[in-house]
Each structure stands twice: as structure tokens, then as C-alpha cells.
Amino acid sequence: xxxxxxxxxxxxxxxxxxxxxxxxxxxxxxxxxxxxxxxxxxxxxxxxxxxxxxxxxxxxxxxxxxxxxxxxxxxxxxxxxxxxxxxxxxxxxxxxxxxxxxxxxxxxxxxxxxxxxxxxxxxxxxxxxxxxxxxxxxxxxxxxxxxxxxxxxxxxxxxxxxxxxxxxxxxxxxxxxxxxxxxxxxxxxxxxxxxxxxxxxxxxxxxxxxxxxxxxxxxxxxxxxxxxxxxxxxxxxxxxxxxxxxxxxxxxxxxxxxxxxxxxxxxxxxxxxxxxxxxxxxxxxxxxxxxxxxxxxxxxxxxxxxxxxxxxxxxxxxxxxxxxxxxxxxxxxxxxxxxxxxxxxxxxxxxxxxxxxxxxxxxxxxxxxxxxxxxxxxxxxxxxxxxxxxxxxxxxxxxxxxxxxxxxxxxxxxxxxxxxxxxxxxxxxxxxxxxxxxxxxxxxxxxxxxxxxxxxxxxxxxxxxxxxxxxxx
Numbered sequence: 482x483x484x485x486x487x488x489x490x491x492x493x494x495x496x497x498x499x500x501x502x503x504x505x506x507x508x509x510x511x512x513x514x515x516x517x518x519x520x521x522x523x524x525x526x527x528x529x530x531x532x533x534x535x536x537x538x539x540x541x542x543x544x545x546x547x548x549x550x551x552x553x554x555x556x557x558x559x560x561x562x563x564x565x566x567x568x569x570x571x572x573x574x575x576x577x578x579x580x581x582x583x584x585x586x587x588x589x590x591x592x593x594x595x596x597x598x599x600x601x602x603x604x605x606x607x608x609x610x611x612x613x614x615x616x617x618x619x620x621x622x623x624x625x626x627x628x629x630x631x632x633x634x635x636x637x638x639x640x641x642x643x644x645x646x647x648x649x650x651x652x653x654x655x656x657x658x659x660x661x662x663x664x665x666x667x668x669x670x671x672x673x674x675x676x677x678x679x680x681x682x683x684x685x686x687x688x689x690x691x692x693x694x695x696x697x698x699x700x701x702x703x704x705x706x707x708x709x710x711x712x713x714x715x716x717x718x719x720x721x722x723x724x725x726x727x728x729x730x731x732x733x734x735x736x737x738x739x740x741x742x743x744x745x746x747x748x749x750x751x752x753x754x755x756x757x758x759x760x761x762x763x764x765x766x767x768x769x770x771x772x773x774x775x776x777x778x779x780x781x782x783x784x785x786x787x788x789x790x791x792x793x794x795x796x797x798x799x800x801x802x803x804x805x806x807x808x809x810x811x812x813x814x815x816x817x818x819x820x821x822x823x824x825x826x827x828x829x830x831x832x833x834x835x836x837x838x839x840x841x842x843x844x845x846x847x848x849x850x851x852x853x854x855x856x857x858x859x860x861x862x863x864x865x866x867x868x869x870x871x872x873x874x875x876x877x878x879x880x881x882x883x884x885x886x887x888x889x890x891x892x893x894x895x896x897x898x899x900x901x902x903x904x905x906x907x908x909x910x911x912x913x914x915x916x917x918x919x920x921x922x923x924x925x926x927x928x929x930x931x932x933x934x935x936x937x938x939x940x941x942x943x944x945x946x947x948x949x950x951x952x953x954x
Contacts (some may be wrong), residue, residue: 485626487618491603495519496594498587499526499570503539503554506583508591515554515568523604524570525590526552527582529935531572538839542572543846546833548933550608556838562846563836571608574935575814585811592812593819596803609815613823620795627683627792629827629855639686640708640784641762645828645859646726648886649867650916651753654719654879657914657950660892664908664921667873667898668888671800672866674820678797681705682858684788691780699785700765706786706861707765714758714777719878721755722771722871723763724864764861766868774875786857796823828859873899885916912947920947 497507497518505513505524518524531552534540541556542549543563551563552570575586594604597612601619604612621627681704689699691709699707715721763771772778803816835843866887874884876899880892890911898904908921917932920943931939931946 483626483628484614484617484621486621486624487601491598491601491615491619492521493598494594494604495522496587496590496604497522497524498583498590499524499530499534499552500583501530501533503534505570506587508587515570518568520567522567524568525586526570526572527586527935528572528574529937530583531570532935532938535837535839541836541838543569544835544837544843547835549837558838558841560836563834573609573815573818575811575818589810589812589815592807592810593815596806596812596816597819600799600803608822609818610822610826610829613819614826616799616819617793617796617823620799621792624792624795625683625790627790629858638688638784640857641710642708642856642860645854645856645863646724647863649724649753649870650885651720651874651883652916653877653881653883653890655882658954660882660911660913661909663893664882664890664911665893666888666890666905666908667902668905669866669869669901670903671817671820672869672887673824673862674797674800676862676865677793677824678800679791680793680858680862681788681791682786683790683792684786686784686786686857689783689785691783696780696783699783700768703785705788706858708762708784708857708861709765709768709780710760710762710782711768712758712760712779712781713771715755715771716775718755718774720871720874721751721753721759722774722776722868723759723761723767724752724867725754725759725761726752764864764868766865767871770868770871774871786861793823824859824862827855829854869901873902882911882913883916883919890919890921912943914943914946914950918943918946 495508497505497513499515500506500512503515505515505518507513507519507522509519513519515524528549531542531549534552535542535549540552540554541558542553543551549572551565552572553566553568554570573590575589590604597604597616600616601622602612602615690696699705700709713723715723768778768780797820800816800820803819804813807813807816834846836846837843870884870887870889873889874881876896877889877891880894882890882892884890888905890908890913893907906923908923910922912920912927917930920927920929920940922928927940929936929939929943931943934942
């Protein structure tokens with residue numbers, strides 16, 4: 482996989498947004514049937530609007546991991562695959578106030594499109610992941626290609642990372658329940674994108690001698706990306722520091738496994754075990770976190786990535802500039818989403834796609850062309866963030882309510898927060914079911930997080946699940 486600057490300047494596109502009637506409100510002020518969208522235009526739709534139309538039996542959607550990413554008004558039931566069309570509506574997960582929703586969304590999309598154009602990128606293919614990659618290409622103007630060459634190196638010279646293991650997700654010690662008091666959500670600001678922005682990458686992996694006199698320096702003092710294959714004796718701890726994944730799970734299985742553990746092969750297997758012996762390959766920060774937790778680590782192999790370049794720095798500076806430019810507006814959220822989406826582009830290797838149409842069973846479709854993924858890069862970013870979150874979990878101890886990827890809810894007792902963590906929001910009540918299903922109060926009215934549901938569906942679905950939990954409790 483290689484990524485380089487644009488050879489030709491990206492074209493300019495007008496935009497429109499999907500209405501609840503299944504039409505497109507265009508920036509020129511007119512309403513269009515989606516199939517009659519003017520040339521040189523692209524349409525975007527909010528997730529809950531697309532879900533509403535699907536429930537009404539209107540159109541069909543391309544789904545990634547069961548969630549809509551594109552929608553079209555006129556189904557093509559005989560098609561065996563999804564062929565992208567100019568009139569497809571890209572689905573964005575942007576929560577907006579229910580009033581003036583479509584007009585407010587149009588204003589935000591126009592501001593986002595204009596920012597991308599000023600940066601030399603384009604909002605053409607629709608998904609924030611593709612726009613993040615477009616922004617990366619725009620940031621490389623006048624620079625060499627970024628080479629993701631892990632597949633072409635000798636196997637012994639590259640870390641054995643075959644998939645991206647994702648973020649850390651877990652319940653607090655008390656599990657599900659209703660919590661009241663001084664509650665705070667802490668997070669690492671732009672954890673993935675800021676780490677990616679400062680990374681030296683684009684060279685080659687090199688194996689280093691784990692028994693050499695410079696290994697400790699590589700492990701504790703150097704900043705280059707590094708993986709270590711090791712055997713680790715984990716003592717009895719409230720929660721283990723290392724993610725153990727012996728097979729690749731689908732996304733839903735991963736969520737369930739990390740939140741509460743799964744029963745496999747007649748044994749309880751937790752993805753972050755303690756009081757046992759484990760072996761695997763982890764990032765430098767995960768190994769250091771294990772050492773600080775009292776684990777006995779025997780390194781077997783180690784790899785560092787040697788490069789003088791910071792190929793993502795220009796891209797990260799464009800993201801920061803866009804956030805400053807649109808700060809205080811809902812359009813800022815689209816810029817943040819664009820920044821968060823880039824790491825996901827390096828972990829994609831096909832699969833999990835289906836076409837859904839009301840009244841019909843989803844039909845699985847092929848992944849189509851996918852460039853060779855850069856799992857080494859994506860897993861280094863996610864693994865380093867897993868280690869940072871573990872440090873916060875250890876700091877919180879019994880005050881932890883839930884942790885997810887780059888943030889956690891904790892009971893605030895006035896203890897100073899660890900360096901690098903900020904207060905995202907405070908609450909006085911948290912109704913908690915899982916790391917991806919909870920409701921919290923900052924004032925008089927609650928906010929709801931419910932994975933897999935658009936904002937306007939989340940409240941109803943959480944209320945149903947909360948009522949079931951209360952019956953069982």
C-alpha cells in the first residue's frame with residue numbers, strides 16, 4: 482500500500498442533504514429526487530433519517546458491520562454487489578438538535594466541504610474515512626509517497642501483526658447499575674489522530690537484539706514505533722494489562738468479550754487476563770505498562786520502525802486548523818470525525834459488508850478492491866492507546882465505572898487526574914448497562930449512548946433495555 486499526493490487538483494462538488502421525505506435538499510435551494518441529483522453534486526444523510534426511511538420501506542442501504550454507510554432511493558435487488566453511483570447518499574453519524582435538523586445539517590456539511598476544499602482535499606465519495614484519506618493526500622503535496630511496505634519485507638524483519646486488535650473496552654468493578662454523585666468522564670484528546678500525527682513512519686521495520694546492551698534504551702527511552710514478542714507472567718491483579726487475542730473476532734464479539742468475557746472451549750477466557758502466563762506480541766507501551774504492574778516479562782523478539790519522516794504531521798496540522806476554524810459550531814464535529822477516521826482506513830481488509838432492504842434478508846456482498854492494510858501502523862496506534870487507558874484504569878481503581886478506547890467514567894473524589902487526561906464532561910447520575918449502553922444526566926435532561934443506534938433511536942432502545950435490567954436486578 483502506498484499513498485501519495487494528488488497528481489491533478491481535486492474537483493469541486495456541490496452538496497445536498499437527505500430529508501425525512503427521501504428527497505435531497507440542495508445547496509442551490511431546490512429539492513431533488515436522489516436519482517435526479519444534478520451533475521457535480523454529492524448527497525449526505527444523517528443516520529437516523531436513513532434508518533427512518535428504511536423502516537418505511539424506502540430504498541436500500543450498504544451496511545458495514547451492520548450499520549448503514551450508504552443509501553440509495555431506488556433499490557437494485559438483482560445486483561450481487563454494491564456498485565457505487567454518483568447519486569448514492571453517504572451516511573454520517575452527526576447528532577443535531579431535532580429542530581431545523583436538515584437545514585442545520587446542510588449548513589454544517591457546506592462548511593465542512595469548504596474546509597476540505599481549502600485544504601486541497603474533496604468531499605466526493607462521502608464517508609469520513611475516504612475524506613480523511615483525501616485530506617492525507619492533500620497534505621502530501623510536494624512530498625514523497627508514504628510506503629506501507631510491511632507485506633514486502635522478509636517475515637523475520639517485521640512484527641507478526643495480522644490484524645488490528647482495536648481499543649480496550651471494559652466495565653468498572655461494580656458493573657451495571659445506577660450511580661449518583663460527582664461523576665466525571667475523562668478522555669485523551671484526539672488520542673488516535675494526535676498520536677498518528679507525530680509518528681515517524683514510512684521507512685522499514687528492523688529486528689533488534691533483545692539481549693543486546695541497547696535493548697533497554699530502545700524499550701524505555703526511544704520514540705520509534707516498536708513491537709515486542711514476549712512471554713509474560715501476570716500476577717493476580719484486579720485487571721490485566723495485556724490484551725490476549727488468539728483469533729480474529731468480528732466487531733460485536735469483540736465488544737462482548739472485552740466488556741464481560743466470553744465462554745470459549747468450556748473455559749472462561751477474558752481478553753485481559755491476570756494470575757496467569759501469557760505470550761504474544763505487544764507495543765512498547767503495553768510492555769512497559771505490564772512491567773509497571775509487576776509482571777515478569779521475558780522478551781523473545783523485538784522490532785522497531787526506522788524512518789526520519791513524519792508523514793502524517795501535515796495532515797494533523799490541517800485537522801487542528803479545521804477545528805480552530807469551525808470551533809463552536811456543529812461543523813467542528815465533522816472535522817473531528819474526519820480526524821478520527823484515518824486510523825480505521827489502515828486496518829480495513831474487506832469483509833462485513835451487506836446490503837439491507839426493508840422486508841428482505843440482508844445479502845452479503847464482497848469487499849471489492851481493498852489496498853493492502855497497514856495493520857502494523859493501526860495496531861501500534863491502538864495498542865499504545867490501550868496502554869494509556871490501562872494506566873488510567875489502575876489510577877481509578879474501585880472508582881472506575883466504565884472504560885472505552887480513549888476515555889473512562891469515574892467517581893470524582895478530588896484526586897488529581899493523570900497527566901494528559903482532560904475532563905470531557907461531568908454528570909450527577911449515570912444509568913449504566915455496558916461500555917456502549919448508558920444514560921447520564923449533566924442537568925435536567927439525560928443524554929444517551931447506545932451503540933448501533935442513531936441519536937433519536939438511542940433513548941427508546943436504552944429505556945427498553947434498562948427496564949429489562951431492572952426486572953432482572
